[in-house]
Amino acid sequence: MNEPRGPILQLAGVTKRFGGLVVLDGLSLTLPRGAMQCILGPNGCGKTTLFNVVTGEFAPDGGEVRLGGRNVAGLSPYRISRLGVARKFQVPGVYPELSVAENIEIPLAAGAGRYGPLSLLGYRPDRVRRDRLLDLCGLAGKADDKVGEIAHGEKQRLEIAMLVARDAELILLDEPTAGMSGAETSAVASLIRRLRDEEGKSILVIEHDMNFVRQLECPIVVMVRGKIVAEGRYEEVSRDPRVIESYLGKRH
Ligand SMILES: Nc1ncnc2c1ncn2[C@@H]1O[C@H](COP(=O)(O)OP(=O)(O)O)[C@@H](O)[C@H]1O
Ligand SMILES: [Mg+2]
Known part of the structure; x- marks a missing residue:
């Protein structure tokens, strides 16, 4: 991907609707090259749809999806995959x-x-x-x-x-620990951290298991109803009143 110094992925004002349902609501997000971020959010808030927009399964209804500086909104999944994007399904x-x-x-x-x-x-x-x-x-x-x-x-x-x-540069992981035991979850967290630290990969992880999210040791963006409502490290995000109210409160 071009522009080696710029972010690997940048979403700006991305909107996606299914009929009357607004699933991504002007969502913006930036992933620096070689960084990892975790997207945390309740079921149905649009996390998998966000990945589908990045990989080209769905064209967004509005906004920009920039990969290495290039707007790829509307490109086919095949073309986007060839640009260095790999995705893990559940x-x-x-x-x-x-x-x-x-x-x-x-x-x-x-x-x-x-x-x-x-x-x-x-x-x-x-x-x-x-x-x-x-x-x-x-x-x-x-x-x-x-x-x-x-x-x-x-x-x-x-x-x-x-x-x-x-040899993908951007790796998208959608709930990679679904159905796993605590020990298996820790092993996956360790592997993902090594991909960032030793292989230099850029990684976006969708997850709702808070124990796993904590072990990833990376910045977190919290998504509610198609928007990012909070960002920060685990310690900050887990104390944010909007997060506790909209998501974590149900689990504590
Ligand atoms: N292909 C689709 N057609 C219609 N509605 C969809 C489609 N994909 C997702 N949705 C709807 O979009 C909303 C968000 O879904 P999704 O992105 O899978 O959420 P999450 O991954 O956060 O659980 C849900 O209401 C879901 O029913
Ligand atoms: Mg999902």
Whole structure:
């Protein structure tokens, strides 16, 4: 992406409506390059829609979506993905019949212009990079295990490593700890922090598990009814009266 010094992602006055329902209501947000931010907000406030607008699934009805300084509003998901945006959905998109190591090799092959499970035929992946990614997601000891047989939390970590293998610069994670135990949640938080600190990735995380949000150790934007209503570190946001009233109050 161009303009190496500018923010990687900038939303300005983004609006998205479904019929009469205003889901994103003039939303603005800036993610500096190499930074991580967490978007916290109640169910139905528009978080997933925000990701859908960034990835091009939906064109916004108004406003700008700037990636590396370029307005991408209205571009196709394919074009936006090729600009270096990778997204993790809630259900892991892994290949259950293949080994953990092969699951990493497929997106590494895609980075080299080869796609799909058959891409590995006759292709020798970068083993140093593969082993580095296996280490990052904590699965080095399970490299040869069949992915269909590893735990749910391990599949989620593997999929995050697969996004990184594609060499995306901006990574979007939508509730990456859904359905996980406390220990699995901590392992995912640690992996995501390492992507920022060691791999230099820019990361947006949607989450509503406050324990996980605290462990991410990053700035938080609070979203209510399609707008950002508060921003700050965990300690600040969790004390903000508007946040307590509109969101946290229900959970304390
Ligand atoms: N494709 C769609 N068509 C119509 N309404 C939608 C669509 N996607 C989301 N919505 C509505 O937009 C609102 C916000 O949804 P969503 O972005 O999924 O919220 P969140 O991820 O914060 O839970 C909800 O009322 C939802 O029903
Ligand atoms: Mg959602």
